[in-house]
Amino acid sequence: MTTNILLTSSRALGATLALSGLLLASGAQAQINTPQPSPKSTVTQRVGLTDVTITYYRPSMKGRPVFGDKTLVQYGKRWRTGANATTTIKFSDDVTLEGKKVPAGEYGLYTIPNKTEWLVVLNKSTKQGADVDGFKDDQDVVRFSAKTYKLGNKAETFTIGFSDLTPATANVDMMWELTGAKFKIGTEVDAKVMAQIDEKVIKGTAATPNEYAAAAVYYLDNDKDLKQALTWIQKANEKDAKFWNVHTEAKIRMKMKDYKGATASAEQSRKLALEGKNADYVKMNEDLMMDAKKLTK
Incomplete structure (x- = not known):
């Protein structure tokens, strides 16, 4: 009699543990997917015979001032040119950016916005962040200025795109709020x-x-x-x-x-x-x- 009770209790305990394990495993696998506040975007454009790919995260204004001294993107400070992670730009062939040579490859696209122009920086690292203290300037590949212009309509969400395509060139446009800044890509055709x-x-x-x-x-x-x-x-x-x-x-x-x-x-x-x-x-x-x-x- 005692033996049967022990066996029954043992079986019940085993079933309980198995059920608990199943519920824990199910809970570990179950995830709730929600939209990102700054969703990831990848844009690719063929310029001449060269593929250019830009990957970035797109923050929105949400009623907040964007560019200025005490704003989301402060003048004179390095920005990762998007949210969440450093924006990257990739070239399938050698190119020129505003006339400066850049080898084929993938780079971090950093910017230092100011009112009348942005300093654009391509760096070998795509993951070092934009903090001044941790940024490795010796990894820079090229630096150049991009003139700003006023947008005709307010851009609620930060947008990077391509414009003014020719058989060998294109502009990269960076637009947010009422500010745009662009630079030219040149390719060998x-x-x-x-x-x-x-x-x-x-x-x-x-x-x-x-x-x-x-x-x-x-x-x-x-x-x-x-x-x-x-x-x-x-x-x-x-x-x-x-x-x-x-x-x-x-x-x-x-x-x-x-x-x-x-x-x-x-x-x-x-x-x-x-x-x-x-x-x-x-x-x-x-x-x-x-x-x-x-x-x-």
């Missing part, structure tokens, strides 16, 4: 494109119509050897005449002041565009033929 053209078209033995056309367009758009561009686009059109490539030939001939040849190519491209039911190219060719007619008078 011509050398990279020319290396591809040299490899695949000039030295290549089996260039495709698309590669010939791409090389011709690049030469046309960048004021390079037009005779060479014409040769390449003709090779593309000999193998596979597409209305957009024939239109490129018309544009090259126009730029070479061969108005008769430009008109003939534009007419051919127009007919192909009509067959392809592309109204935009039909109009572009008609406009080009009109321009060529005016210039031949």
Whole structure:
């Protein structure tokens, strides 16, 4: 009898402990997810042939003054350019920032805001914080000034974005409250494109119509050897005449002041565009033929 009671008690205790363990494990795994006051954001932009990625946390004003002497972001003091952690900026290739060379890699993006300009600092460390006493200046990669400007509309949440994109450059805009500050990224494009053209078209033995056309367009758009561009686009059109490539030939001939040849190519491209039911190219060719007619008078 005593033995049975002990066994029963032992089993009950074991079940209780197992249940307690299960509840503890369940409690350890259960988490309540709530939105961050300053959510994380990652923005990526291809500038030329280079990928630029910025990762930062976005604080909001919430009725508080942002820039000044006794504010969220104080003038003259280093800022991690966001909340929670240091903002990082990553380049897939070497770039220039406001004309200063920066190697490919990932860096901490720190700023020292003032009323009329911000000092922008890229540092090798992405985790050292912004405290003056703990900041390692000897890890700086580059420093430069970014002029401030007044925003047309108030930015409630701190925002970093890209603007004014060209084939080789872009601006990085940092905006909060009514203040914006921006700096220019420059990338190497011509050398990279020319290396591809040299490899695949000039030295290549089996260039495709698309590669010939791409090389011709690049030469046309960048004021390079037009005779060479014409040769390449003709090779593309000999193998596979597409209305957009024939239109490129018309544009090259126009730029070479061969108005008769430009008109003939534009007419051919127009007919192909009509067959392809592309109204935009039909109009572009008609406009080009009109321009060529005016210039031949």
